[in-house]
Amino acid sequence: MNNHNTYLLKDAINDFLNTYPFIKDKVRENRIKELWEKLMGKMISxxxxxxxxxxxxxxxxxxxxxxxxxxxxxxxxxxxxxxSEIGDNSITEVRIK
Known part of the structure; x- marks a missing residue:
């Protein structure tokens, strides 16, 4: 394979997610749901x-x-x-309903 023409999978995924930000939010949302009980505790969950x-x-x-x-x-x-847990500052605000 010619290294000059290689495109890393992580770069392709990042480009895709940056092109479609609503998908990026969904990926983050699912990650938050996976971590919710661990971060907030069973009672809150x-x-x-x-x-x-x-x-x-x-x-x-x-x-x-x-x-x-x-x-x-x-x-x-x-x-x-x-x-901190997801490794970026994508959440700018929290609203409780």
Missing amino acids: NHTQALYLRNGVLFIEVNSASLRTELSYAKEKIKNTIN
């Missing part, structure tokens, strides 16, 4: 009804008003924890 990522905003829906209040005070910590 059990009360989480939905997690989704749109344009850098992580939406968290919970089924408990008291938990919603508690999480609203920890939005910055949640953002920083998840960004």
